[in-house]
Amino acid sequence: MTGDAGRSFVHLHNHTQYSLLDGASRIEEILDRAVRYGMPAVAITDHGNLFGVPRFYQKAVDSGVKPILGCEVYVAPGDRRDQTPGPAGKAPYHHLTLLAEDRAGYGNLMRLVSIGYLEGFYYRPRIDKETLARHGRGLIGLSGCLSGEIPRHLQDGRMDLALRSAGEYVDILGRENFFLELQDHGIPEQRRIFSDTVEMGRRLDLPLAATNDCHFVDPGDHFAHDVLICIQTGKTVNDPARMTYAPGHHFRPPEEMWRIFAGVPEAAANTVRIADRCHCTLESGGRHLPRFDVPAGMTVEDYFRQVVEAGYRSRERQWEEQRRGGAAIPGPEVYRRRLSEEIDMICRMGFPGYFLIVWDFVRFARENGIPVGPGRGSAAGSLVAYCLQITDIDPLPYGLLFERFLNPERVTLPDIDIDFC
Structure with missing residues (x-):
């Protein structure tokens, strides 16, 4: 019902039970x-x-x-x-x-x-x-x-x-x-x-x-x-x-x-x-990951690819030293192909921002002397995680599969287990 003359009114100032110890309205x-x-x-x-x-x-x-x-x-x-x-x-x-x-x-x-x-x-x-x-x-x-x-x-x-x-x-x-x-x-x-x-x-x-x-x-x-x-x-x-x-x-x-x-x-x-x-619509259901702020003029996917590529070049020097030392590790073309496949999969499934967030807080920990574990769980099978120094285990020499961590058939969100001490 409305007011005496059919006039409506909207209460714009209401306190619910979430006004703690003050609101008694459910x-x-x-x-x-x-x-x-x-x-x-x-x-x-x-x-x-x-x-x-x-x-x-x-x-x-x-x-x-x-x-x-x-x-x-x-x-x-x-x-x-x-x-x-x-x-x-x-x-x-x-x-x-x-x-x-x-x-x-x-x-x-x-x-x-x-x-x-x-x-x-x-x-x-x-x-x-x-x-x-x-x-x-x-x-x-x-x-x-x-x-x-x-x-x-x-x-x-x-x-x-x-x-x-x-x-x-x-x-x-x-x-x-x-x-x-x-x-x-x-x-x-x-x-x-x-x-x-x-x-x-x-x-x-x-x-x-x-x-x-x-x-x-x-x-x-x-x-x-x-x-x-x-x-x-x-x-x-x-x-x-x-x-x-x-x-x-x-x-x-x-x-x-x-x-x-x-x-x-x-x-x-x-x-x-x-x-x-007032017309504020909120999305319900679905996945809502935090947004990672990237440099002006770049998409989160562009920045993700840039950061991964920089990490790959750093790891590449390490692999070259290992090969000179006689280590039995795959050739550069194998690493490059694997990296490309992982990047494409991560971007296709909408997780570049998630990787950047994890990369950011792990980098902060390392730069501030907080010990970080080498990696565990299925994320250790990701070459991208290794290039970003999220993990410190090279997955290729051990035959670890990226698909155990992320693949199109996975219905649950991936998660990267990190140990700090």
């Missing part, structure tokens, strides 16, 4: 409710991670609801690597809601989340505006909850700083890709900055978007969520000073959201417009 419950309410789409925006995306995407597709992939990221007030504590009573990060408009946007969202964990972790995985500027293509931004940068400035009575921050996000994401987020759970602070946020939209000509920051599905789930927050913060439900959420953070029906935002109907209508813009 993905299946969110989608069941979206179907019941006739919502054309729904988003998940878990705190600082994309753990729930694969499950959510497939379940949403199966339910006939468009999945919108998002994340509520943490933004450092300055450099993401700066671990200076925040002002008294304030966390050293702001919240920002990001939604992937397309596949490129989802790729950038994954990069941002990874950077947050690898480079900006301080209490939470944080990015910064410089990182967002580098990886902002394909993303739609919403200004966030009360813990967002702009809402915090408004709570402090600093409209000037709020306007400046909004301008920075517009410069980063583009005017058409940044929305001022409105929420109303009856919290005094929200009510106090509501009109200021609307005024900002008027002054900067920025669109508004209504969200409910859903942390549980039904109003009756509020107590269960309260217990979850107590576990997170080490408090008990009997502690009057504990952190707690207002009861309204549930998955409200469309007509309720339209009623709450009756004074700014465009904020509710924009949720559907945003949903219409």
